[in-house]
Amino acid sequence: MNKATLRGVLALAFVALLGGCSGKASYQPAQQSGDAPPLPAARNFLVPPMQVPRYAGWKPGQTPTVAPGLKIEKIASGLKHPRQLYTLPNGDVLVVESNGPGAEPVTTPKQLIANKIKNLSGKGAKGGNRITLLRHNGNAAGEWEKHVFVEHLHSPFGVQLIGDTLYVANTDAIVKFPYVTGETRITTPAVEFTDLPATINHHWTKALAASPDGSKLYVGVGSNSNITENGLEQEYRRAVVLEVEVASAGSRIYASGIRNPTGLQFEPHTGKLWAIANERDEIGADLVPDYLTSVQPGGFYGWPYSYFGQHVDRRVMPQRPDLVAKAIKPDYALGSHVAALGLLFSDSNALPAKYHNGAFVSEHGSWDRSPLSGYAVVHVAFVEGKPVGTPEPVVAGFHSDDESQLYGAPVGLAQDKDGALLIADDVGDAVWRVTAAPPGTP
Amino acid sequence: MNTASHRSVLANAIFGLLNPLPFGFFAAALIFDILYARTAVVMWNKGAAWLIVFGLLLAVIPRFVNLAQVWITSRRLARPADRLDFWLNLLAIVAAIFNAFVHSRDAYAVVPTGVWLSVCTVILLSAGHVVMAVQPSAAKEFSHE
Numbered sequence: 001m002n003k004a005t006l007r008g009v010l011a012l013a014f015v016a017l018l019g020g021c022s023g024k025a026s027y028q029p030a031q032q033s034g035d036a037p038p039l040p041a042a043r044n045f046l047v048p049p050m051q052v053p054r055y056a057g058w059k060p061g062q063t064p065t066v067a068p069g070l071k072i073e074k075i076a077s078g079l080k081h082p083r084q085l086y087t088l089p090n091g092d093v094l095v096v097e098s099n100g101p102g103a104e105p106v107t108t109p110k111q112l113i114a115n116k117i118k119n120l121s122g123k124g125a126k127g128g129n130r131i132t133l134l135r136h137n138g139n140a141a142g143e144w145e146k147h148v149f150v151e152h153l154h155s156p157f158g159v160q161l162i163g164d165t166l167y168v169a170n171t172d173a174i175v176k177f178p179y180v181t182g183e184t185r186i187t188t189p190a191v192e193f194t195d196l197p198a199t200i201n202h203h204w205t206k207a208l209a210a211s212p213d214g215s216k217l218y219v220g221v222g223s224n225s226n227i228t229e230n231g232l233e234q235e236y237r238r239a240v241v242l243e244v245e246v247a248s249a250g251s252r253i254y255a256s257g258i259r260n261p262t263g264l265q266f267e268p269h270t271g272k273l274w275a276i277a278n279e280r281d282e283i284g285a286d287l288v289p290d291y292l293t294s295v296q297p298g299g300f301y302g303w304p305y306s307y308f309g310q311h312v313d314r315r316v317m318p319q320r321p322d323l324v325a326k327a328i329k330p331d332y333a334l335g336s337h338v339a340a341l342g343l344l345f346s347d348s349n350a351l352p353a354k355y356h357n358g359a360f361v362s363e364h365g366s367w368d369r370s371p372l373s374g375y376a377v378v379h380v381a382f383v384e385g386k387p388v389g390t391p392e393p394v395v396a397g398f399h400s401d402d403e404s405q406l407y408g409a410p411v412g413l414a415q416d417k418d419g420a421l422l423i424a425d426d427v428g429d430a431v432w433r434v435t436a437a438p439p440g441t442p
Numbered sequence: 443m444n445t446a447s448h449r450s451v452l453a454n455a456i457f458g459l460l461n462p463l464p465f466g467f468f469a470a471a472l473i474f475d476i477l478y479a480r481t482a483v484v485m486w487n488k489g490a491a492w493l494i495v496f497g498l499l500l501a502v503i504p505r506f507v508n509l510a511q512v513w514i515t516s517r518r519l520a521r522p523a524d525r526l527d528f529w530l531n532l533l534a535i536v537a538a539i540f541n542a543f544v545h546s547r548d549a550y551a552v553v554p555t556g557v558w559l560s561v562c563t564v565i566l567l568s569a570g571h572v573v574m575a576v577q578p579s580a581a582k583e584f585s586h587e
Contacts, residue, residue: 044547044551044555045547046540046543046544046546047543047546107488108488108491108492108546109491109492109495109542109545109546110491110545110546225548225549226548227548227549227551228484228548228549229484229487229548229549230484231483231484231485282547282548282551314550314551315547315548315549315550315551316549316550317482317549317550317553318482
């Protein structure tokens with residue numbers, strides 16, 4: 001082979017390599033929201049689109065930005081990776097400080113590199129494995145009182161009080177504690193209530209919601225892979241919502257095919273269970289939108305075989321046309337790679353009326369997309385128990401305008417006893433509180 | 443000239459020791475790729491991904507030794523077979539680099555591209571070995587330079 005030919009081959013190879021690397025998004029997240037998001041054709045990449053802002057944290061006095069008519073304040077700082085919030089009946093707020101157990105073995109060369117890149121954002125920081133209780137001290141402004149409430153947990157995420165029993169979903173089991181109203185520390189040792197799927201824990205969060213009558217717990221269990229690359233046998237009781245009977249601790253698969261159900265809540269008007277879910281990566285910057293959906297008992301929502309109904313994912317072998325045919329299309333797309341990680345239904349609150357009757361969704365933000373998506377708390381309006389319109393940004397400004405630096409990232413949501421929206425920020429290690437701005441302020 | 447011949451003996455030793463390894467790794471990767479394509483058992487896929495990466499890492503030193511010998515230190519002694527072997531190896535490495543990226547895809551997205559790239563890598567390296575094997579005199583002179 002002569003040199004000219006070789007140069008030609010190398011040039012072609014280089015162009016092909018670059019072509020494989022590109023893949024900028026062509027949709028805004030809002031354009032891919034709603035019940036019928038446009039879905040481009042799936043692509044395979046040599047290097048999937050990756051853009052990760054570097055960790056910077058919040059400067060003193062710096063806050064996320066809020067939509068007009070709103071006000072934001074920091075009520076807690078210096079936490080250890082706060083992921084989830086839960087308001088107790090007396091107004092105390094529990095902050096679950098947690099991150100993945102870090103037990104997923106490195107079984108591919110790709111993991112070595114991808115994990116390093118993803119962790120540049122600060123999202124991989126070590127969690128506190130504890131719950132901190134925040135108490136609002138009378139009318140005092142500023143940060144709330146902080147009490148270490150429960151320690152020595154194992155990558156906890158969901159937390160739920162039923163009667164006087166506090167259920168905490170560790171990554172490997174639901175444990176329970178007796179709770180006495182007003183106490184600021186639980187010293188009673190945890191009692192295991194029921195175990196949860198815990199091999200690999202590629203997706204480690206176990207979201208928790210109680211049925212309105214308190215007889216059942218619903219557990220969101222994420223898949224053990226992006227798209228079955230760890231083997232189908234690792235997906236037993238994965239990518240499902242489990243229903244656990246509180247009386248017996250017996251459980252069954254309530255719904256399946258939901259790749260990573262990270263937030264579960266009951267819609268207050270219809271009493272139906274809803275979930276937010278993170279969809280699959282690495283087939284394009286605009287695939288696949290994360291979603292908000294009602295969860296039908298026995299329903300199958302596609303993962304891994306298909307997405308948004310019958311869009312087949314050919315990365316899964318063997319294929320299952322029988323299951324693809326059964327796959328339910330999720331109710332409402334939130335945008336691709338936004339990483340929905342917090343869900344809160346709110347009928348009425350201390351925000352302006354347009355934020356009543358709907359769901360707040362916190363979007364932890366993308367890594368598999370350029371430009372970035374998510375990194376915001378949005379509001380999805382509901383009419384007669386169904387989501388309508390496009391997601392309305394409520395809180396943003398978690399990254400710098402040039403997308404190079406990351407100050408914080410929103411995760412768990414809760415409403416405090418005064419109706420304010422609380423947001424856990426696991427990169428900024430803070431808890432934020434959003435209310436209506438006093439009249440007369442810009 | 444004593445130091446020069448000394449250096450080339452060392453280079454020949456390193457080359458002789460390391461050069462066979464990438465070929466073995468890439469051939470094993472091809473076998474794993476075919477097994478994965480046929481069975482969809484992910485162990486084979488992950489194994490192939492590691493074999494390709496290690497094959498590439500192990501190829502770095504012998505390829506640079508070969509580059510230097512064919513084009514610099516022994517330029518006048520290098521036969522057409524040596525040059526052809528160099529280019530075949532270079533193309534094989536390029537194919538293997540692409541293949542490492544293809545093998546970073548999840549699950550069955552590696553098939554069929556990954557299998558074909560493994561086939562290309564192994565055929566190119568095999569051709570290089572055959573070219574050198576049927577030119578024994580060139581190889582001999584080369585190592586006794």
